[in-house]
Amino acid sequence: MLSQQQIEATVEQFHDEGYAIVRNFLPEHELLELQKKTAELREIALEHPVTYRHGNLTYEILPEEHFGKRYVIQAYWFAWADAYFDKFRSNPRYLQLLEPLIGNNIKQVTQQIHWKPPGARLTGYRFHQDLRFRESREAYEDVVRDTVTMGLAIDRATPENGCLKIVPRSHTMGYLGLSDNGDGQIMKGLTQDDELVQVGIDPSRVIDVVLEPGDLVVWGLMTVHGSLPNESVHERAFAISSYVRGDTSQRGEWTFKDGKPQMLGETPQLCKNEKLFLNLEPHYDATKWFL
Numbered sequence: 001m002l003s004q005q006q007i008e009a010t011v012e013q014f015h016d017e018g019y020a021i022v023r024n025f026l027p028e029h030e031l032l033e034l035q036k037k038t039a040e041l042r043e044i045a046l047e048h049p050v051t052y053r054h055g056n057l058t059y060e061i062l063p064e065e066h067f068g069k070r071y072v073i074q075a076y077w078f079a080w081a082d083a084y085f086d087k088f089r090s091n092p093r094y095l096q097l098l099e100p101l102i103g104n105n106i107k108q109v110t111q112q113i114h115w116k117p118p119g120a121r122l123t124g125y126r127f128h129q130d131l132r133f134r135e136s137r138e139a140y141e142d143v144v145r146d147t148v149t150m151g152l153a154i155d156r157a158t159p160e161n162g163c164l165k166i167v168p169r170s171h172t173m174g175y176l177g178l179s180d181n182g183d184g185q186i187m188k189g190l191t192q193d194d195e196l197v198q199v200g201i202d203p204s205r206v207i208d209v210v211l212e213p214g215d216l217v218v219w220g221l222m223t224v225h226g227s228l229p230n231e232s233v234h235e236r237a238f239a240i241s242s243y244v245r246g247d248t249s250q251r252g253e254w255t256f257k258d259g260k261p262q263m264l265g266e267t268p269q270l271c272k273n274e275k276l277f278l279n280l281e282p283h284y285d286a287t288k289w290f291l
């Protein structure tokens with residue numbers, strides 16, 4: 001488990017700088033299991049020719065027709081596909097960091113794995129603040145105050161394979177509207193330096209979040225971040241979990257009640273994607289957003 005000192009340093013850095021890094025968050029044996037389960041999930045996702053949805057569960061596919069090969073770049077809410085990932089949501093190490101920040105009644109609003117397969121062109125994320133992805137503001141008392149997002153390195157993350165990039169202290173700048181222009185597609189196009197300059201960010205402030213497998217990075221809804229495509233031959237799988245204070249949020253799946261781990265219920269809850277309840281049945285989505 002994390003030491004009291006690690007927890008305090010993380011909370012302090014998160015408040016001061018809008019992000020924090022926790023080295024060796026996951027012990028070796030848990031990391032090996034996570035890597036094995038992630039590889040299995042990837043194979044399950046790759047059985048689908050185009051993007052597949054079932055409730056909150058999504059496998060985002062870049063189809064062979066347009067990319068020369070089938071790639072999976074994201075999975076959402078795979079807790080519905082594998083009980084291992086349902087249990088992983090409430091890993092006690094997550095609670096150690098969440099409790100001092102948002103208490104011990106916690107819901108999870110996003111569960112994502114982002115793969116950046118070598119050779120897939122579209123694996124970068126334009127710079128943004130995650131607040132743009134919280135559609136229903138009235139569903140939360142104060143979504144910025146009550147959200148904490150955790151990114152766990154499944155593979156090593158480096159500048160070459162498209163590691164996360166963060167602007168320290170950008171969480172104090174207010175909402176900047178980065179990447180809200182165009183069609184708002186976060187994975188199409190790259191952020192140019194002048195877009196950062198226009199909102200008052202000196203591009204030299206951007207840092208690379210270099211992580212070893214098992215390291216964790218914590219950030220908030222107002223922290224400016226993005227990443228480049230993977231230009232290397234190495235995989236980059238990254239597990240992102242966004243948690244909210246349970247008693248002030250009407251979105252998300254319960255994860256801890258009074259600090260006790262919760263499993264998914266019978267039916268999915270509204271989480272991030274407000275369009276979920278339009279079609280809860282399994283279906284393919286062949287929208288060509290990437291063209």
Ligand SMILES: O=C(O)CCC(=O)C(=O)O
Nearest residue numbers: 114125130164226227238
């Ligand atoms: O996976 C990444 O590199 C960044 C993803 C991200 O920022 C997001 O999903 O909001």
Ligand SMILES: [Fe+2]
Nearest residue numbers: 128129130225
């Ligand atoms: Fe983001």
